[in-house]
Amino acid sequence: xIVIIKTERLQLVEFDTKYALDLLELWSDFEVIKxxxxxxxxxxxxxxxxxxxxxxYTDEKFPNxxxxxxxxxxxxxxxxxxxxxxNENFGLYYQLSRTYxxxxxxxxxxxxYIQYLKDVFPNAIINADAVSINSASIAILKxxxxxxxxxxxxxxTFNNLKLDLVKFTNDVYVK
Ligand SMILES: CC(C)(COP(=O)(O)OP(=O)(O)OC[C@H]1O[C@@H](n2cnc3c(N)ncnc32)[C@H](O)[C@@H]1OP(=O)(O)O)[C@@H](O)C(=O)NCCC(=O)NCCS
Numbered sequence: 095x096i097v098i099i100k101t102e103r104l105q106l107v108e109f110d111t112k113y114a115l116d117l118l119e120l121w122s123d124f125e126v127i128k129x130x131x132x133x134x135x136x137x138x139x140x141x142x143x144x145x146x147x148x149x150x151y152t153d154e155k156f157p158n159x160x161x162x163x164x165x166x167x168x169x170x171x172x173x174x175x176x177x178x179x180x181n182e183n184f185g186l187y188y189q190l191s192r193t194y195x196x197x198x199x200x201x202x203x204x205x206x207y208i209q210y211l212k213d214v215f216p217n218a219i220i221n222a223d224a225v226s227i228n229s230a231s232i233a234i235l236k237x238x239x240x241x242x243x244x245x246x247x248x249x250x251t252f253n254n255l256k257l258d259l260v261k262f263t264n265d266v267y268v269k
Pocket of ligand 1: 125127129130186187188189190191194195196197198199200201202224228229230231233234237
């Protein structure tokens with residue numbers, strides 16, 4: 095199944111190695127990857143391998159990983175690690191090339207992605223987190239209506255630096 099999610103300014107399309115050059119801009123930028131679980135990439139070939147990995151981790155019936163296009167240029171990625179499909183339990187990740195920060199693109203993409211998720215899984219539980227000093231990401235999760243549940247002390251390690259993780263969910267049963 096080929097899925098394309100359209101928003102006012104963007105298109106969310108499935109991963110394809112043809113986006114490797116655009117995504118090199120994203121994945122070779124330390125400022126983009128420093129609060130994610132990705133490592134810095136240096137070449138188009140490495141990007142192609144990473145794209146293949148996203149494709150392999152994409153569910154065939156329910157595409158859960160997308161490239162964000164602005165005027166046919168890949169400017170970011172968004173999607174869900176599937177935590178447990180049977181229990182309709184999903185994560186949420188997003189990354190945007192630095193040139194495009196601060197223009198509401200991820201808010202727009204994430205809103206549309208969550209709507210797509212909810213259309214297929216009306217009771218979807220979304221569990222997301224952000225490093226406590228990643229203010230933009232925390233602002234996005236709050237704006238999406240997710241509720242903060244707790245802080246996992248030193249839950250994120252990067253370059254031997256331990257940072258707190260702020261945990262969010264839309265699960266109404268979590269207090
Ligand atoms: C986090 C990230 C995705 C934000 O994307 P973006 O398109 O610039 O975000 P938006 O423009 O939609 O902004 C969302 C909110 O964050 C706020 N915000 C943006 N940058 C901010 C900053 N540096 N500090 C505080 N708030 C900020 C915005 O004001 C906005 O809130 P508002 O609409 O109430 O004003 C982008 O910075 C990024 O790719 N960072 C690196 C990857 C990452 O950290 N991903 C999250 C972990 S998976």
